[in-house]
């Protein structure tokens with residue numbers, strides 16, 4: 001296993017290019033199961049999670065060629081069974097349920113189970129496919145879904161914590177090959193859902209409203225192949241903005257979609273950071289002492305849960321008190337204990353963290369627990385006095401392409417070493 005070693009205290013300067021979006025890539029790769037024709041997906045980030053999805057497609061019978069950042073998928077799915085070994089390593093792989101069911105009339109997909117960010121139910125995924133006429137039951141830790149023919153239907157897909165990204169994706173893919181019209185009310189509005197809708201549209205599906213709470217899909221008999229470029233990763237871009245702010249930097253984040261990050265940028269403006277849109281780039285500059293601000297995460301366009309941990313690392317070194325509440329994953333606070341080991345003053349309350357900003361964090365050995373929590377530890381390491389060692393960085397490699405190299409390019413002192 002590898003670790004990151006960070007010598008803190010260097011301001012970040014220069015330009016960095018954002019990679020393709022991980023969360024857009026995963027359902028789009030799954031959607032290639034809907035056709036036997038060739039799909040060419042460009043700007044795919046080189047990450048553990050995207051390779052896991054490629055492995056899963058291969059295990060399902062597809063031919064997958066990887067060349068740099070391009071993935072070409074061809075051939076036909078020849079089994080409806082998505083194995084526990086692959087699905088359990090990545091929750092995102094559950095989005096093969098909808099396309100397998102639509103294409104093969106059945107799908108057996110291992111239930112993803114919980115993870116460190118909390119219980120991860122699948123009721124909305126099931127509600128969606130049942131509304132389309134499928135039958136589903138549980139068998140030895142798997143969901144077994146069958147349907148001789150899926151039929152379009154109107155459905156309400158809102159849950160206790162708002163909309164669900166991957167449940168919306170699963171239903172969109174299943175509805176693409178269903179008879180008639182499907183209307184998803186309270187659909188997830190995340191940009192990654194908009195991208196999936198655009199990809200399905202390129203494949204010949206008649207779809208409207210992707211990126212809004214009401215998606216209308218008119219199913220077709222057969223989908224064609226296509227060539228598609230994945231958009232840039234808004235969470236990676238947001239993470240770089242927060243890294244630059246925390247490390248009192250001045251950077252340009254290239255190929256970053258400003259409009260997808262409005263909730264974060266609004267907060268950064270409030271706390272006293274200069275953030276400017278410059279064509280398809282974002283410039284961020286931070287020289288002065290900031291003021292604290294509370295944050296509550298919500299589904300898009302609200303403040304993303306996937307930036308909550310990184311924002312907490314910034315508040316940990318901002319004088320004053322801030323309250324951070326996660327309404328999407330109320331238990332997503334594994335990073336608190338590790339940040340406190342570096343000198344942060346953060347207390348956990350029900351669904352919230354109370355952060356008292358300190359003057360300095362101090363380097364320490366810390367343990368990455370999940371993808372975004374690890375990014376928060378990197379931010380803490382960049383600003384801490386002394387050396388920080390972050391163990392289990394395979395979590396970071398799941399979602400950030402070449403993070404260490406990109407940080408070095410910005411002037412940070414980061415190295416990847418054997419544990």
Ligand code: UD1
Nearest residue numbers: 023092120121122123124125159161163164165166328329
């Ligand atoms: C996706 C993202 C993940 C992000 C999350 C929320 C991918 C691969 N992952 O995960 O990075 O943190 O969106 O923006 O795109 N829920 C239910 N029932 C369900 C499904 C979900 O109650 O059937 C709840 C969840 O427990 C959570 C909330 O809905 O409280 C949102 O989860 P969801 O949008 O489904 O997350 P994912 O799609 O798994």
